[in-house]
Amino acid sequence: MHTWHWRNWEGLPYLTCSILEQWDHGFFTQQFWPRSPQDLTEVLQSKASVYRLKQVHGNTVLTPQEIDSLLSTLGDDLASADGLISEQPLQAVWVASADCTPVLIGDVKTGRVAALHAGWRGTAKKIVPLAIARFQSQGSQIYDLRIAMGPAIAGEVYQVSIDVAAEIGASIIPYQDEQKIVEALHELPNSPLLEDSNPGKVRLDVRRVNSLQMENMGISTEQIAIAPYCTFQTPEHFFSYRREKEKKVQWSGIVSRKTSS
Template sequence: MWQWQTELGLPYLTCDLLADWQHGFFTRQFSPREPQELTPFLAATASTHRLKQIHGKVVLTPTEITNAAEIEVETGYALGDGLLTETATQAVWVASADCNPILIANRHTGNVAAVHAGWRGTSLGIVKVAVTRLLAHGGSLDDIIVAIGPAIDGKVYQVTKQVGLEVCTSICQGQGFSAGKGFANANAPKPLSGNLDADLTSLLGMSNSPLLPDEQAGRVRLDVRRVNQLQLEGLGVNLEQISIAPHCTFQEPEYFFSYRREKLKKIQWSGIVSK
């Protein structure tokens, strides 16, 4: 499902699900290039759109960026963590290190979205916001395809129990989430009880759980990619419409920056062009 490509002799990833769209999950080798410099690698005539990311659930269109009330004074960029195209030949970009870069396309309209989903944005359901907004332009859930790019693997992502539970609350029935047609089995997360340890035990017991035990007291391992996948399944997106990159930013320093590994604020960009 995932292929290495090269530009100027430098590597980047594409996903077969998005083969009909010009897109790329760019590696650290392209640093310090910004989206304006990367867009021509995908489409020479596309306009370029990006945000100042804030670990939230705000998804904006290029028009909304122009009229945004909240702007970072230093850069002039609107604040948000997701971008949604309105017309053809618009390139939308998100930056990430260990967080999830998610590219989404609507086969019916040709519109696309780029989402930055860290644990905070994931707990707020930003990927569901993006899909809902994409469908407002037309099409159905069967038209949605999603590629979740390189991010930190759950096996090495240690968080507090409180963070693990906060993120996984977004996939629990009775917490603003219901098991949609996309679930492959009856293993949908159950409602939470309000007891931290009991709820964590229940989540850890799920088949292919996004939580893994950790030997350190008060900690668990969290697969944020899996949580986003479960959110999409619960919304009604089938597994065949979702692909997760088999690459970990923390464990592959030759290709990716990782804040957890380096404690440096360095990022790689992911972008997609509407058609």
């Protein structure tokens, strides 16, 4: 089993996971608000260059080089995307989340990393499989990847409509029909869907859907770690948009390192 550790920086708590022990990384708490990724990179690795995005609930995954060329063309401050994948050592990649799932990935062979923002929309659009495909296009092998999904809203408290459940379910179930997709989801072992007492509603475990997408790509459960924390149910550490309806976030980041070869 992968273990999660609370770390302290100047008395402030953040989380790390043993599955990513080869990399400087952290899932930061609301106690760090409103510090920027620039500030937080100092906590992890002061020599790293810092990359973040304007997150738009999509499935675009960019490299630092792509960000630099986009920004020079558009003249914007931030590139719009929901995933970042490193190309060089000492690149710190960051995503913000409030109930959505922050996903950090590392390749033990190449040292490359990715940070992804996977809410229900990004998950329905398969942002994690797309990021993994980018790792493969850079020469990564599936079995060298290590994935940690950070604190996010848990299935037992995340009520969604049947439509949303079907849209996200279509990413792992090959049916067209909404009803059939939902029925098939319910039948899965350790189903990502839980019953809800309200008609037309279900409870949805988004992190479980992401795990199933990865398993469909040949990633083993040993390569995936899921934080045992729910943002909605842990107000002492995490912002939850559902709970507070405030536009605040916590940051999650990881720093690429030199290759192991």
